[in-house]
Each structure stands twice: as structure tokens, then as C-alpha cells.
Amino acid sequence: MKTNYNWGIIGLGKIARKFAIDLQSIKNANLKAVASRSLQKAEAFAEDFYADKFYGSYSELINDPDVDIVYIATPHVFHKDISIECLKAKKAVLCEKAFGMNTTEVEEMIATAKAEDVFLMEALWTHFVPHYQYVLKLIEKKKYGKIKSLTADFGFKAPYDENKRLFNKDLGGGSLLDIGIYPVFAAMTLIGMPDKIEAVAKMSETGVDSRCSITFKYKNGAIANLKSTFLKQTPTECIIEFEKATVKLTERFHEPPSTVEITQKNKEKKVIEFPVETLGYNYEAIHVQKMLAQKRKESTVMTFEKSLNLISLLDKIRKDIGLSY
Structure with a gap:
């Protein structure tokens, strides 16, 4: 080995x-x-x-x-x-x-x-960091009941430059593929694949989305409201409303170090810190090495199915907003 x-x-x-x-x-x-x-x-x-x-x-x-x-x-x-x-x-x-x-x-x-x-x-990498794994386990255990809604955003003010990657269509620019992928990934992994998708966007002069707002609707009544933008700084949080509690992945929810806040009715807010000594990229790298040591050709966590589901969601959103590369 x-x-x-x-x-x-x-x-x-x-x-x-x-x-x-x-x-x-x-x-x-x-x-x-x-x-x-x-x-x-x-x-x-x-x-x-x-x-x-x-x-x-x-x-x-x-x-x-x-x-x-x-x-x-x-x-x-x-x-x-x-x-x-x-x-x-x-x-x-x-x-x-x-x-x-x-x-x-x-x-x-x-x-x-x-x-x-x-x-x-x-x-x-978000899939592997400690605070995200903690929330996934909470959902798996059904500790707070079913998810009723999820709200996630990712936004920052990006200087407009048609030649730089973020706004350059030839380089796959746009807020959806660059940062909107994180809220979409959160909804997909925390709730599941939606039954209906609605999306609107503000397009830049280069023909890519500078802002995108997405709604996922589920047959069980759950809803996910997702946003990405290059036009302003946003909280970049992920808030999950369960039947019995609200769970918030705080600012810059996609990366460590992060804090998970759990609020239940008539109970004091529970705050769980997830300090890390790295930037957080080590978790996915360690996982890759573990998979290779086990002679696997596919991740047991970030599976091919998840990648295919994720890109299919991004394709459907792009179709809705009229973005074609």
C-alpha cells in the first residue's frame, strides 16, 4: 500500500x-x-x-x-x-x-x-469540512424533524473587468458557476434534488450573470431560496428551517472555520464552534489519498452521481436564465 x-x-x-x-x-x-x-x-x-x-x-x-x-x-x-x-x-x-x-x-x-x-x-471541498459534515449528520439522524426551508447566499463586490475570469464568457464567467454553485450544492446535499426550479438573473455586458436568484421547490412542501452575486457583499450564510429548530451555518458557510447556531423554541441558542488550523483544503486532499490507499476509483463522499446531479441542476438554471457558453 x-x-x-x-x-x-x-x-x-x-x-x-x-x-x-x-x-x-x-x-x-x-x-x-x-x-x-x-x-x-x-x-x-x-x-x-x-x-x-x-x-x-x-x-x-x-x-x-x-x-x-x-x-x-x-x-x-x-x-x-x-x-x-x-x-x-x-x-x-x-x-x-x-x-x-x-x-x-x-x-x-x-x-x-x-x-x-x-x-x-x-x-x-465544502463537503469534507467539519462543520458541514456535522450538519449532514444532524439531518441524517432527523434530530429536528423534516426540513421546511433552506436559504443560502454567496455574494461579494467584484470590480467589473470584462477580460478577467469572473465576467469573461470565454473563461466560463458568471456568478452561478463561480459562487452560486455553493448554495445550489447546499440545497442538493441537505434537502435533495428539487422537483421544480425557477431562476432569474441580471446579466452583465459580457453576457454572463452578475446576479442569480434561484428557487428550488420540493413535492413535500420544502423550498430553497438561493442567491449569488458579484454586485454586493452578502452574509454568505446557510439557514435551515427544520420542524423543531433553526440551524444556521454562519458567515462564509462554505468554508472553515465556521460556527453552527441551533435555535429551538423556548431554549437557549446553542452555538457550536468548529475551529481548524488550516484553510480547509486539506480535508479533501486527505480523502483523495485515503481513496487511493483503498484502491478506489471513485469517492465514497463526492460521488460521480453527486457531480452529475450538481451539473444537471446548473444546466437547468442556466437554461432558465438564458445563459449559454
């Missing part, structure tokens, strides 16, 4: 830097190589995070025989092609969300992973 894993990172932006920081906290993980289309950027990143090698092309890293796992942190539009190239080179893949641009791309990625018999997982 392999006990040490050599990681490669493709795409060296902000998230990659956070991931590299947390990788250093995992004793049996080694940052072997990094790749950017700029050799100078790759060299600087390698120096910052003690990577053994750096490359000025993605293919060089993918074909490095010393790399076991590749973390892909490029813009969404490149995820499919890079993932497939990695899988065909027999590299395990942890690919950032959104996994692909649409269901067709995600299906192709999964089909390639199965055909090549290589591990593939969407890097939806």
Missing part, C-alpha cells in the same frame, strides 16, 4: 496557493510539481511552496512519471480537457468545481475515468 503521494498542481491562481499551503500540513503528501503556461510563474510558485519541479506547460507535468495525483485549478472551461489528458496518462485527478461546463462534459470525464480505471473527483 502506497503511503506517500506526489501531487502536481495545474493552474496556479489564488485557490491553488491555498491548496498548496494546506498540502504542507499533510504528512504523507508531497508537492512534486507545478505547472503554468508561464514558466516564470511556475518557478515562483514552486519556490514559494517547495515543489521539486516546475513546468511551463500542463502536458509536461501530466507526463511526469513521478506525479501520482493532479489537482486542477484552472478556469472551468479547461477542466474537461485537462482532466481527460491526466486520466489517459494514468494520473489520479482532483478537479476544481465547477467540474465541467455542462452535463455532457462531466459525463465524458467520468466515462474516461472508468475506461482508464483511474480515480477522479470533483473538488467540492
Whole structure:
């Protein structure tokens, strides 16, 4: 059984830097190589995070025989092609969300992973952090009864620049795929797949959504109100109304450290802190290594089914708001 894993990172932006920081906290993980289309950027990143090698092309890293796992942190539009190239080179893949641009791309990625018999997982790190796992267990135990409603938002003020990733259609820009995916993921994993979807959006001059409001409706009467925006700072909370209590994942609900507040009628509010010593990316990386140690080719947590369900929801929302890439 392999006990040490050599990681490669493709795409060296902000998230990659956070991931590299947390990788250093995992004793049996080694940052072997990094790749950017700029050799100078790759060299600087390698120096910052003690990577053994750096490359000025993605293919060089993918074909490095010393790399076991590749973390892909490029813009969404490149995820499919890079993932497939990695899988065909027999590299395990942890690919950032959104996994692909649409269901067709995600299906192709999964089909390639199965055909090549290589591990593939969407890097939806929220699923693995302690406070989110705690809330999932609360729901599983049905401690407070059924969920009646869920409200989740994610918003920040982004300077408008049509050439930067957030507003650039060619790079898969828009609030839905970048940050709206988190409220959508929360509703999907905490309540389930909706029976009806309604969505409206404000489109930017570049043709991507700068703001998106989504409603999920369920046959049992539950409802989820979800929002994402680049136009203003929002609380970025997830509030779940159960039959017997209100559970709130506080500010920046998608990441640690976080606080879960539980309010029951005629009872004092219960506040549970979830302090962490890392940025939170280590949890998904540890999980990937655990899966590989068990010789699994699919995550037992962030399954292919979940990734397919998530991208299908994003596709339906995009159809509703008239967003096509």
C-alpha cells in the first residue's frame, strides 16, 4: 500500500496557493510539481511552496512519471480537457468545481475515468469540512424533524473587468458557476434534488450573470431560496428551517472555520464552534489519498452521481436564465 503521494498542481491562481499551503500540513503528501503556461510563474510558485519541479506547460507535468495525483485549478472551461489528458496518462485527478461546463462534459470525464480505471473527483471541498459534515449528520439522524426551508447566499463586490475570469464568457464567467454553485450544492446535499426550479438573473455586458436568484421547490412542501452575486457583499450564510429548530451555518458557510447556531423554541441558542488550523483544503486532499490507499476509483463522499446531479441542476438554471457558453 502506497503511503506517500506526489501531487502536481495545474493552474496556479489564488485557490491553488491555498491548496498548496494546506498540502504542507499533510504528512504523507508531497508537492512534486507545478505547472503554468508561464514558466516564470511556475518557478515562483514552486519556490514559494517547495515543489521539486516546475513546468511551463500542463502536458509536461501530466507526463511526469513521478506525479501520482493532479489537482486542477484552472478556469472551468479547461477542466474537461485537462482532466481527460491526466486520466489517459494514468494520473489520479482532483478537479476544481465547477467540474465541467455542462452535463455532457462531466459525463465524458467520468466515462474516461472508468475506461482508464483511474480515480477522479470533483473538488467540492465544502463537503469534507467539519462543520458541514456535522450538519449532514444532524439531518441524517432527523434530530429536528423534516426540513421546511433552506436559504443560502454567496455574494461579494467584484470590480467589473470584462477580460478577467469572473465576467469573461470565454473563461466560463458568471456568478452561478463561480459562487452560486455553493448554495445550489447546499440545497442538493441537505434537502435533495428539487422537483421544480425557477431562476432569474441580471446579466452583465459580457453576457454572463452578475446576479442569480434561484428557487428550488420540493413535492413535500420544502423550498430553497438561493442567491449569488458579484454586485454586493452578502452574509454568505446557510439557514435551515427544520420542524423543531433553526440551524444556521454562519458567515462564509462554505468554508472553515465556521460556527453552527441551533435555535429551538423556548431554549437557549446553542452555538457550536468548529475551529481548524488550516484553510480547509486539506480535508479533501486527505480523502483523495485515503481513496487511493483503498484502491478506489471513485469517492465514497463526492460521488460521480453527486457531480452529475450538481451539473444537471446548473444546466437547468442556466437554461432558465438564458445563459449559454
